[in-house]
Structure formats: C-alpha cells, structure tokens
Amino acid sequence: MNAMARRAVIGTVAVSMALATAACGKAGDGDKADGGDGKTIGLLLPENKTTRYETFDRPIMEAKIKSLCSDCEVKYNNASQDTETQKKQFEALLTQGVKVIILDSVDYKATKSWVKKAKDQGVKVVAYDRLAEGPLAAYVSYDNEKIGRLQGEGLVKALGDDAKNSDVVMINGSPTDPNAPFFKRGAHSVLDSKVKKIVYEQDIPDWSPDEANRKMASAIDSKGKDGFQAVYSANDGMAGGIITALKQRGIKVPVGGQDAELAGLQRLLKGDQTFTIYKQIKPEAETTAEIAVRLLKGEKLGALTDTKVDSLSGEFKSIPAKLYDAQVITKDDIADTIVRDKVYKASEICTPKYKKYCDEAGIK
Numbered sequence: 001m002n003a004m005a006r007r008a009v010i011g012t013v014a015v016s017m018a019l020a021t022a023a024c025g026k027a028g029d030g031d032k033a034d035g036g037d038g039k040t041i042g043l044l045l046p047e048n049k050t051t052r053y054e055t056f057d058r059p060i061m062e063a064k065i066k067s068l069c070s071d072c073e074v075k076y077n078n079a080s081q082d083t084e085t086q087k088k089q090f091e092a093l094l095t096q097g098v099k100v101i102i103l104d105s106v107d108y109k110a111t112k113s114w115v116k117k118a119k120d121q122g123v124k125v126v127a128y129d130r131l132a133e134g135p136l137a138a139y140v141s142y143d144n145e146k147i148g149r150l151q152g153e154g155l156v157k158a159l160g161d162d163a164k165n166s167d168v169v170m171i172n173g174s175p176t177d178p179n180a181p182f183f184k185r186g187a188h189s190v191l192d193s194k195v196k197k198i199v200y201e202q203d204i205p206d207w208s209p210d211e212a213n214r215k216m217a218s219a220i221d222s223k224g225k226d227g228f229q230a231v232y233s234a235n236d237g238m239a240g241g242i243i244t245a246l247k248q249r250g251i252k253v254p255v256g257g258q259d260a261e262l263a264g265l266q267r268l269l270k271g272d273q274t275f276t277i278y279k280q281i282k283p284e285a286e287t288t289a290e291i292a293v294r295l296l297k298g299e300k301l302g303a304l305t306d307t308k309v310d311s312l313s314g315e316f317k318s319i320p321a322k323l324y325d326a327q328v329i330t331k332d333d334i335a336d337t338i339v340r341d342k343v344y345k346a347s348e349i350c351t352p353k354y355k356k357y358c359d360e361a362g363i364k
Helices: 052-068 083-095 108-120 144-165 179-194 209-223 236-248 262-270 281-297 335-339 352-361
Strands: 002-010 015-023 040-045 073-078 100-103 124-128 138-142 167-172 197-203 230-233 276-278 307-309 319-324 327-329
Touching: 040 052, 040 083, 040 281, 052 073, 052 281, 073 083, 083 100, 083 108, 100 108, 100 281, 108 124, 124 281, 138 144, 138 281, 144 179, 144 230, 144 276, 144 327, 167 179, 167 209, 179 197, 197 209, 209 236, 230 236, 236 262, 262 276, 262 352, 281 319, 327 335
Parallel strands: 002 307, 040 073, 040 100, 100 124, 124 138, 138 319, 167 197, 167 230
Antiparallel strands: 002 015, 276 327, 307 319
16 A cells, blocks of 8 residues: 655755655565564663653653564653663663664764664664664654744734734754754744744753743843733743743733643633643654564564654665654643543642632533
C-alpha cells in the first residue's frame, strides 16, 4: 500500500516541508536494524521540571514496550537537566550492552559524538521529542514550528480586534532544546504580522519557571504595567512563573502556554491562563516504543515513520521520522479533549479549589 510521505528538511536557518512519494513497508535507510538480538532498551529523559515526562512519557513507553515484548527490560534514567549526567547515563547503557536507546536530549548539540559511538557499536538510537545530533535510527516528535504558529494564533485570537495595536512580551524556551527555536520561529511568523510589536523577548535556560518569573518581572520593570497587552510563554511551566509575576503587580493580560499540564489546565479554568497546546503524548510515546522494539528485533519500521528529517546541523540526512500534530485548547475544550482522552480524570483536575470552575466549564 502506497502513501504520501512528507519530508521535513530541518536546518539551522529554515524548515521546509515537501511532499514525496514513499512506499510504506519497504525497507529504506535506517529501516532495518542490524543485530537487534538483545532484550534491553535504554530510556533517557532530559528533566523533571516539566511534569509530563515522569507522569506520562515514561510509564506509557514502558507499558507499550512490555506489551510488545514481554521479556524486554527498560533501563531508565532522568538527567535532571544536566548534559554531563546524561552523557554518563548514555555511556553506561553502551557499557551494559543495550542494543537500542531512546534519547530525549538535554542539549542536542552535545549528542553527536555519543550517537556516533553508539552506531559504531551497533546500537540504534531513537531521538524522542527533541531531535538529537548524530546518525539516528529514527526520530519521533511533533511539527514544532506548527505548534509555535498555533501558539501565536491563540494569542492573536485572545487579543481579538485589539491585536494590531497590542505589544507582546515573549518568554521562549531553553536554548539547548532543539524544539525551542521552532516554537519561537512559528510564533514569530504569526505575531510579527498580527500584533503591533514584540517589546521584550528572552530565552529561558532549562525552561525554568523561576527564571521565567524573574524575566517577566524585568519586563514589567522595563516596560511598565501598561507597556504590553499579552504574554507568549513557550510552555505551561513557565506560564505559571509568568502569571505569578503578573499577579504580584496586579496585571491581567492574556497568557498562552503549551503541554496541557495539570496546573496549566487549572489556571485555564480559573481564568489566569488563556490557552495551552494539547499534544497527545500517548501516540508519540507508543510509536517510539514500537519503533524501539522493532529495531531491537531487527524488523522494518515501515509506516511507523512516514517522514524524513535532516538534523539541525544539516550533517545527518533523511532520518526516518514521525511528526504528530497538536491543537490549541481553552477552558471550554478541556472536557472534550483532556478528560475524553483520559489524560487526566475530572477528579484530578476538579479538586475542591477548582470545582466551581469545572462546573462552569461543564467538566463532570
């Protein structure tokens, strides 16, 4: 069965998407694992400040791997946002003879030599959520520039007819996260033409909510309480810090985020945060798990990877990939997305503090 496969060419300057015809089920470069005769898969996640990793990504992948390979073992580590720690964790997996490693990198630029070493040892590396540098076997994530556009559009919609006369503060993600430039680029592609001006902009190391809080306070000091009409936050964790800074100064403006974190959803219900981006983590995590198991068994990836991407440096070409879509959600969408998809139960969202807001939003 033939399907149209997208080719996402990801470079340091621009991202261009082009349609190309590919045959699902045919083996291509990186489509066949060599010597996948082990029973252990390594899983390395980058940090725990963003709640999704420990709450969703890890347990979903571990469960899916077990369902596909009952005698497989998962060796897991979290780097707590430290590149050197993650390097040691990666090298330890190689020493232990792991045949497949799922890597969500702390600093994508640092991974090139790691992934090369793994390939030399016959170990397959799957980049998860963040595109790592090096000769990868596969990559699974989202169309991150599109997510940035969705964030920009969400902010413009929140501003309504006042958008063209509105100044905006932008609090962007971590410079070491390869996704962050794409979120930023996508958001700029909308905001630069739809709002009056970006009056203050900062990248936040490690996606730190505390640092986002400090930068927001600096923006208020610099521009004044009336010097901006909305705030772009690259994710929900930082949005929490931003909103705290705004509240301390008595400022109420639209603030967007990303990830549909529990605290972010509760801020949506209360009216403190305007929107978030809902990315269905389960299909991303389960696809990654299935790819890892296939590589372990020496099987073809086939239709699991319907896209090709190049590394951000441009050095590594045509990496088999799967990129998922996302959507903007407001408080009115929580029941029909988050609760329906069983990301969180209504009881988890609607604690006594938020029950009246849940009732207003029709969440039961």
